[in-house]
Amino acid sequence: MTNRDTGTPTERNTPRVATGVDVGETQRLSARRRERLMSIGSPLGLLLAWELAAQFGLIDVRFFPAPSTITSALIELTRTGELIEHVAISLQRIALGFMLGGIPAVIIGISMGISRPVRALIDPLISATFPIPKSAILPFILLIFGLGEMSKVVMVAIGVFFPIAINATAGVLQINPIYLDVGKSFKASKWDTFRTIALPGALPFIMTGVKLGAGIALILIAVTEMVGAKSGIGYMIWSAWEIFAVSKMYVGLFTIALIGFAVTFLLREIERWVIRWKPDP
Amino acid sequence: MNAPDKPPAKIQIRSLVKRFQNLIAVDDVSLDIAEGTFFAIVGPSGCGKTTMLRILGGLETVTSGTVEIARPKPGRPQYSMIFQGDSIFPWMTVWDNAAYGLRMRKAPADEIKASVSMWLDRTGLTRFSGHYPHQLSGGMRQRVSIARAFANDPEVLLMDEPFSALDEQNRTILQQELLRIWEVDKKTVVFITHSVDEAVTLADKIMVMTASPGRTKSIIDVELERPRNVLELRNDPRYGKIVYGIWGHLKDEVERARA
Numbered sequence: 001m002t003n004r005d006t007g008t009p010t011e012r013n014t015p016r017v018a019t020g021v022d023v024g025e026t027q028r029l030s031a032r033r034r035e036r037l038m039s040i041g042s043p044l045g046l047l048l049a050w051e052l053a054a055q056f057g058l059i060d061v062r063f064f065p066a067p068s069t070i071t072s073a074l075i076e077l078t079r080t081g082e083l084i085e086h087v088a089i090s091l092q093r094i095a096l097g098f099m100l101g102g103i104p105a106v107i108i109g110i111s112m113g114i115s116r117p118v119r120a121l122i123d124p125l126i127s128a129t130f131p132i133p134k135s136a137i138l139p140f141i142l143l144i145f146g147l148g149e150m151s152k153v154v155m156v157a158i159g160v161f162f163p164i165a166i167n168a169t170a171g172v173l174q175i176n177p178i179y180l181d182v183g184k185s186f187k188a189s190k191w192d193t194f195r196t197i198a199l200p201g202a203l204p205f206i207m208t209g210v211k212l213g214a215g216i217a218l219i220l221i222a223v224t225e226m227v228g229a230k231s232g233i234g235y236m237i238w239s240a241w242e243i244f245a246v247s248k249m250y251v252g253l254f255t256i257a258l259i260g261f262a263v264t265f266l267l268r269e270i271e272r273w274v275i276r277w278k279p280d281p
Numbered sequence: 282m283n284a285p286d287k288p289p290a291k292i293q294i295r296s297l298v299k300r301f302q303n304l305i306a307v308d309d310v311s312l313d314i315a316e317g318t319f320f321a322i323v324g325p326s327g328c329g330k331t332t333m334l335r336i337l338g339g340l341e342t343v344t345s346g347t348v349e350i351a352r353p354k355p356g357r358p359q360y361s362m363i364f365q366g367d368s369i370f371p372w373m374t375v376w377d378n379a380a381y382g383l384r385m386r387k388a389p390a391d392e393i394k395a396s397v398s399m400w401l402d403r404t405g406l407t408r409f410s411g412h413y414p415h416q417l418s419g420g421m422r423q424r425v426s427i428a429r430a431f432a433n434d435p436e437v438l439l440m441d442e443p444f445s446a447l448d449e450q451n452r453t454i455l456q457q458e459l460l461r462i463w464e465v466d467k468k469t470v471v472f473i474t475h476s477v478d479e480a481v482t483l484a485d486k487i488m489v490m491t492a493s494p495g496r497t498k499s500i501i502d503v504e505l506e507r508p509r510n511v512l513e514l515r516n517d518p519r520y521g522k523i524v525y526g527i528w529g530h531l532k533d534e535v536e537r538a539r540a
Contacts, residue, residue: 178368185338185362186382186433196381200372277372279415 065247073247074254083236087255090225090232093149094217097156102213105164106206110198112165113172126165134159134216135223147228152221159220160213164206171205172198204278207271214263222256233259290351291316291469292337292437297346299332306332308494309346314469314486316351321472321484323531325538329495330473331365331441337471338362338439352436358386361430365442369414369425375401376410378425382433400432403462420451424458431462437469444479456482457511464508477527481520482511489530492538499530 047067053059054066061069077083112119138155145151179201183193225234237252290313299307306329314320322330335341336348338360350359361382369378379401383393401407404424414422423443430438444452460483463470474480480487481503489498503523505514514520 178364178366179370181340182362182364182368182370182381183385184340185360186385187358188385192385196373197370200370203372275372277413277415 062246065250070247070250070254074251077248077251083251083255086231086233086236086252087259090221090234091259093152093232094156094221096153097217097221098160098213100153101157101159101161102164102210105161105209106168106199109165109168109206109209110172110194110202112169113175113202114194114198119169126162130162130166134220138224138227142228151228152224152232155220155224156217159216160210163212163216164209167205167209167212168202171202174205175201200277204275207267207274211264211267211271214267215260218256218260218263290314291318292320292351292471293347293349294333295347295349297333297336297348298344299329299336299341300344305494307336308496310495310497312488312497314471316469317467319463319467319470319472319483319485321474321480321487322490323474323477323480323487323527324490324495324498325492325531325535326475327538328490328492328534330490333495334362334439334441334471334473337437350437354436358382358433358435360437360439361433361435363423363426363430363438363440363443366446367414367419367422369422369429371414373413374410375406375412375414375417375425378414379406379410379428379432381429382435386433396432396434397428400428400462403431403465404428404458418451420447420455423447423455427455427459427462435468437471440470440472442473442475445475452479453511459483460507460509460511477524477531481505481523481527482509482514487527489527489534492534498534501527501530 050059050064051067054061054064054069065073074083108122112122134155137158141151141154141158145154175197179197180193183197188196221232222234222237225232226238229235233252233256237249237256240246240248240252292312292314294310294312297307297310297312298305308329310333322333324330332341336343337350340362352359370381373381376397380393380397383396388396398407401410404427406421406424406428409417409421414425417425423446426443430440444455447455456479472480472483484503487501487503489501490496491498501523505517505519505523
C-alpha cells in the first residue's frame with residue numbers, strides 16, 4: 001500500500017495499487033480513462049502518421065494529400081462560403097425529405113398497427129417495395145421529378161419512409177393491450193386513441209426508425225447530389241473528383257462525416273427528451 | 282340502454298350468456314344490484330367473473346341477454362373501470378393519468394382541475410402529480426388507477442381484482458383507503474376478486490360463482506356495519522363466520538374447477 005498520497009480514495013482500494021509495487025503514471029489511470037485516451041489517440045496517431053508519410057514522400061500526395069493541406073483547403077472553402085452553401089442546401093433537402101417521408105410514415109405505420117384491415121391492405125405494398133435499393137430508383141425519380149430540388153427531397157423521403165413506418169407499426173403492436181382497453185373503457189375516440197395511446201406508446205420504436213432513417217438519408221443525399229445536382233455536399237465531392245481537386249474532395253468527405261455525427265447526436269438528445277417517461281433509455 | 286321508467290336497480294343483468302367458441306364463460310346469470318351497493322363477485326379462476334365485468338364495462342359483447350346500467354344524469358359516464366395490474370399510462374404523469382377519463386369526455390377545464398386535484402388529494406398523490414409511473418411503487422400506481430376512475434365521476438365503478446398484484450401489506454392499506462374514499466359518496470361498485478377475505482372486508486353483498494360455465498351459486502349479505510376498519514374486522518367473530526360460510530359455498534366449485 002505505497003503511494004497513498006498520490007492515489008484518490010477509490011484508487012487506493014483497487015487491488016492493482018495494493019500490490020505494493022511503485023506504479024508508474026499510466027498504470028495509475030483507471031482502465032476506463034485509459035480506454036478513452038486510447039480511442040482519442042488512435043485517430044490522432046493515424047493523422048500524425050499520415051502527415052509524416054506525406055511530408056517525407058512515403059505516400060503519393062496526389063491521392064492522399066497531407067492533413068495539413070486538407071485543413072487549409074477546409075479553411076479556404078469555409079472562408080469563401082462555398083462549403084457552408086453546400087452544407088446548407090444538403091441539410092435543407094434532408095430536413096424537407098424527413099418531413100415529406102417521416103410524417104406520412106408515422107401516420108401510416110401507426111394506422112397499420114391499430115387496424116388489421118389497414119395492415120392487410122398496406123403491408124404487402126411495403127413488403128414488395130422495401131427491398132428495392134433506394135439508389136436504384138434514382139433514375140425513375142429524376143424522370144418523374146426532374147433535376148430540380150424535388151427529386152432530392154423525394155429521394156430522402158423515400159429513404160426515411162420505410163424504417164419509420166415499419167418501426168411505427170411494430171411499436172404499436174408491442175403496446176400492452178391493456179392500454180387500449182383503458183382507452184376503450186374511457187370512451188376514447190379514434191383520434192384520441194391515436195394521440196394518447198398509439199403514438200406515445202410507439203414512440204420509442206419510432207425514434208429507432210428515425211435514427212435508421214437518418215443514416216439512409218445521408219447515403220441517399222450524397223448519391224443523389226452526385227448524379228443530378230449542381231449544389232450540395234454530394235455534388236461538391238463529385239465535382240472535386242472531376243476536376244481532380246483532391247483536397248476539396250477530402251474536405252467534402254470530412255464534412256459529411258461531421259454532419260452524420262451531429263445528426264446522430266441531435267437525434268439522441270431528442271430521443272432522450274421525447275421518451276423521458278421511460279425508466280432508462 | 283336506458284330504461285324509460287324508474288329502474289328497479291342500478292345495474293340490471295337479465296339471462297346473461299357469454300360464449301367464446303365452444304366455451305361457455307357466463308351461463309344465464311340474472312342479477313339486480315341496488316344503488317350504492319358495494320357488490321363483490323368471487324369464484325374460482327376461470328369462472329367468468331372477469332368476463333362479466335368486461336361485459337358491464339363495454340369491453341366484451343353479450344352472446345345473449347341484457348345488461349343495463351341506470352343513468353339518471355345523461356352527461357355522466359356510466360362506468361369507470363379499475364384494471365388488474367398496471368394499467369396507468371407510463372408516458373403520462375400522475376396528473377395526466379388521473380385526468381384521462383375527464384379529458385376523453387371533454388369535460389370543462391375547471392372541472393378537470395377541481396376533480397383531479399380533489400382525487401389526487403384523497404388518494405394521497407398530490408405530491409407526486411408531476412411524477413411518471415416508473416418513479417412510483419406498485420401500490421402508488423394502483424392508487425393512480427383508483428384516482429383516475431373516481432375522478433371521472435361515473436354512475437358505477439367496476440373493479441377487476443385491482444389489488445391482486447400487490448403484496449399483502451400494500452393490499453391491506455389500499456383496501457382501507459378504498460373503503461375510506463368510497464364511503465364519501467357510496468357509488469355502486471362491482472368488485473371482482475378471487476379472495477374471500479377481500480370480498481367480505483369490502484362488500485355489502487357477495488355473489489359466489491360456479492366454475493365453468495359461470496353461474497350464480499349464491500348471494501350472501503355481509504352484515505357488518507360501516508365505516509369498517511380492515512384490521513379490526515379480522516378480529517370480529519362475525520367476520521370469520523361469514524368467510525367460513527362463503528368457503529362452504531366455494532369449496533365444491535374450486536374442487537370442480539381443479540378436476
